[in-house]
Amino acid sequence: MEKLITAYTYIGEGKVVVNKQLIFYQEKIATFAEFIKALYKQEQISYPKFYKMDSLSKLGFMCAELLLRHEKPGRFKPGSLAVVLANSSSSLETDLTYQDSIKNRSAYFPSPSVFVYTLANIVIGEICIRHSLKGENAFLVSEKFNPRQLLDHVSDLLDNNRAGACICGWVEILGNTFKAMVALVEKENDGTLKTSFGSMPFTEASLNELMNLTEKSIWKN
Numbered sequence: 001m002e003k004l005i006t007a008y009t010y011i012g013e014g015k016v017v018v019n020k021q022l023i024f025y026q027e028k029i030a031t032f033a034e035f036i037k038a039l040y041k042q043e044q045i046s047y048p049k050f051y052k053m054d055s056l057s058k059l060g061f062m063c064a065e066l067l068l069r070h071e072k073p074g075r076f077k078p079g080s081l082a083v084v085l086a087n088s089s090s091s092l093e094t095d096l097t098y099q100d101s102i103k104n105r106s107a108y109f110p111s112p113s114v115f116v117y118t119l120a121n122i123v124i125g126e127i128c129i130r131h132s133l134k135g136e137n138a139f140l141v142s143e144k145f146n147p148r149q150l151l152d153h154v155s156d157l158l159d160n161n162r163a164g165a166c167i168c169g170w171v172e173i174l175g176n177t178f179k180a181m182v183a184l185v186e187k188e189n190d191g192t193l194k195t196s197f198g199s200m201p202f203t204e205a206s207l208n209e210l211m212n213l214t215e216k217s218i219w220k221n
Helices: 032-042 048-052 055-068 092-102 122-131 147-159 204-211
Strands: 003-012 015-018 021-025 081-087 137-141 165-174 177-187
Touching (some): 003 055, 003 147, 015 055, 021 032, 055 092, 055 122, 081 147, 092 165, 147 177
Parallel strands (some): 081 137
16 A cells, blocks of 8 residues: 655755745744744744753654644544654754753752753654644654665554554754754555645655755645
């Protein structure tokens, strides 16, 4: 049974693309914090906990928020939608912040609010809480973007009926360098699955294409 990418969100190089539509662009990015806050405000999202999240969670949260915002409530049962994300630096961005809070023994003040985010899979937890998801989840770490790893893991979930659909992709940030691509993958079933941008086959080539979006590829037919 064919598996399809039915929606996607891309954040990188100052732009945010959702299903072929460029929805946000900043030519000059001062900091990630300013970029993600501006995006959050533009999209008029109301979720106060967002401001307490670490950078990795904010990036993943915004990807999932934009990915799922046009889905009809109840289209996915809470236990049927899986989440599989990956990156190359795990939670290092937050680990370094936490390390700064404990390295000075004369001013030792470890922060519980930072420590809670020193696991990469917390970003998945934030997404699941926001969207009431109870399906399978995994956070993978590889030296660089590995579409085969994602393809194999997600295909196993869908082929063995451990999930009906899956949010999957790459969410990476270290300092002010960040890039994310998150896709919604579903089984075609009866061949009538329709999406706002047409859909793409769930393949390594498609994942690579979405990870390397250019202006030409955003609007191509």
